[in-house]
Amino acid sequence: MLPFRLAGFALLLVSGAVAAEDWGDLDARIAKALPGVIELRHQIHQHPELGNREVQTAERIARRLRELGLEVQTGVAHTGVVGILRGGKPGPVVAIRAELDALPLTEQTGLPYASSVRAKDEGGDFRTRGKEVGVMHACGHDAHMAMALGVAEVLAARRDELPGTLKLIFQPAEEGPPLGESGGAKQMIEEGVLQNPAPAVIFGIHVTAGASGGFTLSRTRTTAAADTFVARIKGRQTHAAFPWTGIDPVPVAAQTILAWQTIPSRQSNLSVLPAPVISVGRIEAGDRHNIIPAEVRLEGSVRTVSDEQREDVLQRMRRTAEKIAEASGASAEVDYLPGNYRAGYNDTALVDRLLPVLESVSTVPVKVDSGTYGADDFAEYARQIPGIFMRMGVTPKALADKPVWPTHSPGFQVDDGALAVGIRALARMTLSYMQEH
Ligand SMILES: [Zn+2]
Ligand SMILES: [Zn+2]
Incomplete structure (x- = not known):
């Protein structure tokens, strides 16, 4: 029987090879x-x-x-x-x-x-x-x-x-x-x-x-995942010579930008998932050198590797911006724009x-x-x-x-x-x- 089996097996191999060769x-x-x-x-x-x-x-x-x-x-x-x-x-x-x-x-x-x-x-x-x-x-x-x-x-x-x-x-x-x-x-x-x-x-x-x-x-x-975020940090406009008469959102924005970098480096479990990436690509504030502006607008991109991390990072960015703003009497809002990846x-x-x-x-x-x-x-x-x-x-x-x-x-x-x-x-x-x- 063995030779026959071998022959059958060989035939199978040949027909398989022929099928593949069809596209040779x-x-x-x-x-x-x-x-x-x-x-x-x-x-x-x-x-x-x-x-x-x-x-x-x-x-x-x-x-x-x-x-x-x-x-x-x-x-x-x-x-x-x-x-x-x-x-x-x-x-x-x-x-x-x-x-x-x-x-x-x-x-x-x-x-x-x-x-x-x-x-x-x-x-x-x-x-x-x-x-x-x-x-x-x-x-x-x-x-x-x-x-x-x-x-x-x-x-x-x-x-x-x-x-x-x-x-x-x-x-x-x-x-x-x-x-x-x-x-x-x-x-x-x-x-x-x-x-x-x-x-x-x-x-x-x-x-x-x-x-x-x-x-x-x-x-x-x-x-x-790639999300565009917009953060608005609101203070109160005043003269650059008398900052204590208003609320300056510029240092609040600066502190926020730096603090956000502790989300990947200090708040993410790097042994489980790759860290998120938070990049500020655009900063907009003010009209004139000697006027403290009422608002700073930050735009950037957040890259995350899971749906859970995507939501988690937004919550942490919000908390960081809101609490830092609150410490100076300012306020902050952070949102992802719709229609991202x-x-x-x-x-x-x-x-x-x-x-x-x-x-x-x-x-x-x-x-x-x-x-x-x-x-x-x-x-x-x-x-x-x-x-x-x-x-x-x-x-x-x-x-x-x-x-x-x-x-x-x-x-x-x-x-x-x-x-x-x-x-x-x-x-x-x-x-x-x-x-x-
Ligand atoms: Zn492209
Ligand atoms: Zn492309």
Whole structure:
């Protein structure tokens, strides 16, 4: 019996190998698609649009998806686009997410396809709000779109053999909608992007400064919650020569700013969770050198790693500001602004299963870390269904030894060669998940 069993086992192995080999030409297909993917990224890069205003970008994406034979939904959460590729074989639905929006920044890369687009900034930047600003894909969302379309291209070419459905989610306003508007991942979910068909898992890559084609991901927490806070410290205005006739909110603000730093350093149990980060980015007070102002306004960003820590830090910031103000006869209010980012988590079991796939396509050893203080609303999808959010280095080799231009800087650049690595990773992870189910 043994020889027969062995033969059966060998047959199984062979058929398994054949199934995997069915997609053995994937790398060649990606190589063939790459020039078109790069060209498309350059076009998108040259025509960036701000959050909820990605009209042309959405049209370009929808056009490309239709060319590839996908079902297309448009106008989701304002300008969002969804592409559905139904494979010829039964299997699970796998979602890949990319973002449509650019940033209010004037590009300084000097690239031939650099953006010269200008638009009115309707977002939260105090300096530029309501003014005309440069617009740039400084967060690499152009690369994310190009990679997602690359995956669609190589999998659509053999859709009859695809054992499942691919759902591509092109989401607007990841960087936040204009003031007073809704948008982003949360609204995409509210408008049903995780239904009909419902994805079993979701993948996302975010490009970052670092060795080109190198992946970093975490097994659990991946991105931080990011909240904008506003604190108003109120005193009583008076002449600078006679401070005792009023209540000076300026030293109260100074004491508060310093005291807040004891929340991460003295009040957080660092053996349990990474510390929160509290940064004051803006201080506004006064009109004239010899008048003590009535109020100081502080704005900043709080980064936390869990929902509990997020609430806890706000309570501690409030208590600190209120009690310090009270000691001087002043008063203080501290609030988070609505519509911020929650902490994001990768699905540990899914990471453990697909990490070998990622390692097999990566040109640089994959790093596993404990997450970043950066934020991304990909977190909203991964709170609904198992997800993997990965960071991929894209610094061009020519810039590797120069000072770093990170994402959100006017010199941020993407190595086009890394796009092939990103497409390989997303396509292989998608196929691997589908074939196992
Ligand atoms: Zn960004
Ligand atoms: Zn981004």
